[in-house]
Amino acid sequence: MGVHHVSDKADFSSQLASAGSKLVVVDFFATWCGPCKMISPALDKMSEELVADVVFLKVDVDENEDIATDHKVTVMPTFLLFRNGQKVDEFSGANESKLRELITKNNCGDSNGCIELTKNEKTGIATICISNYKKRNALNDKLVEQLSQAITQLEEWPTVKTSAYCVT
Structure with a gap:
């Protein structure tokens, strides 16, 4: 879907x-x-990357x-994050x-946690970060699947020099 441009208050309420x-x-x-104008291309890119999980307005x-x-x-730009019609951040x-940090933090759910894969184009360093993970002793199935997908994607990046991993 990409980024939806809100036309009016009714459209905004409907989208939420x-x-x-x-x-x-x-x-x-x-x-x-x-x-x-500077952040707009990054927002467009994020909306394509996260199309299945996040709605961008x-x-x-x-x-x-x-x-x-x-x-x-x-102040512009200002980013508000909502879930179930309520502002969360x-x-x-x-x-x-x-x-990206706020999206990751707020898109991880209460107990499952999530994984974010990022790459610094200048240094060639890739990072896989497990965020909001509360059950550190036993990875759940969803997290294992996300980690597997992130590692597969990481292996497809030919310019990655180093990988970093973090758990928050």
């Missing part, structure tokens, strides 16, 4: 409701905002002042790594 228990990332932006604050006001958005700024 239809997402159900999926994580929803809302980018409050302005067309005149330089940092908003964009709200133009000039066209939808009522939505921005309702959510007390005064937020931050302001055009920081891709911070946005």
